[in-house]
Amino acid sequence: xxxxxxxxxxxxxxxxxxxxxxxxxxxxxxxxxxxxxxxxxxxxxxxxxxxxxxxxxxxxxxxxxxxxxxxxxxxxxxxxxxxxxxxxxxxxxxxxxxxxxxxxxxxxxxxxxxxxxxxxxxxxxxxxxxxxxxxxxxxxxxxxxxxxxxxxxxxxxxxxxxxxxx
Numbered sequence: 001x002x003x004x005x006x007x008x009x010x011x012x013x014x015x016x017x018x019x020x021x022x023x024x025x026x027x028x029x030x031x032x033x034x035x036x037x038x039x040x041x042x043x044x045x046x047x048x049x050x051x052x053x054x055x056x057x058x059x060x061x062x063x064x065x066x067x068x069x070x071x072x073x074x075x076x077x078x079x080x081x082x083x084x085x086x087x088x089x090x091x092x093x094x095x096x097x098x099x100x101x102x103x104x105x106x107x108x109x110x111x112x113x114x115x116x117x118x119x120x121x122x123x124x125x126x127x128x129x130x131x132x133x134x135x136x137x138x139x140x141x142x143x144x145x146x147x148x149x150x151x152x153x154x155x156x157x158x159x160x161x162x163x164x165x166x
Contacts, residue, residue, distance in 0.1 A: 036120040040159045046120060046149040048074060054124045055137055055145060064138050073146025073164045077111075080162035084113045085152040107143075109166045110136040115157035123149070123161050139165045 036054065038044035048069055056066040112133045117123035127133035142165035150160045 036124070038120075039118045040120075040149045040151050041118050041153075043151075046147070048147060051120055051124070051147045052145055054120070055147075058124075058128060058137055062138050064140050065143070067142055067145040067165065070144035070146055070166070073144055073166060074148060075146070077146040077162040077164050078148035078150065080111065080113055080164070081148045081150040081160045084115060084162070085150045085155065085160040088152075088155040088157065089115070107141050107166060108139065109164065110139045110142070111162065111164045112136045113160065113162045115160045117161060118159055120149075127163070133163070136163055136165050142166060 035044075035047035035050045038047070040046060052067065052069045059066060112127070114123065114126060114130075114133065117126055127137055144166045146162075146164035146166075148162050151158065152160065
């Protein structure tokens with residue numbers, strides 16, 4: 001035997017090239033793959049339903065009830081993220097907000113902002129590993145979620161995020 005046929009060698013070489021390219025850090029365009037890996041800084045829109053799914057799965061693993069996506073809270077989160085993007089910081093200069101919510105007996109409102117995460121997967125992972133952000137994700141009295149990401153090219157952090165749970 002003299003070795004694999006030329007077409008098989010070509011296929012193996014091509015597969016090896018793909019593996020090496022992946023190891024070298026090349027990434028798929030922002031429109032390819034699961035939405036939580038799409039890059040906000042490359043024009044992808046935040047998939048709010050995927051965000052809700054990630055948050056609710058995390059809440060379920062931790063014994064917290066599910067949240068529903070709230071358009072009004074999402075609009076408020078978008079304003080928060082845009083405000084932070086304007087200042088080009090990773091916070092809006094306030095301590096984490098934990099405010100009573102008058103509309104619901106005993107409810108609270110928790111908000112956090114962050115910056116620099118390019119994808120929903122990165123942001124969620126960072127929030128889950130950050131005690132103050134994780135407290136927002138797991139707020140037991142929460143029933144509604146607002147989430148937003150704002151891309152601001154030319155800034156230090158580029159992508160700015162806000163989450164609100166009520």
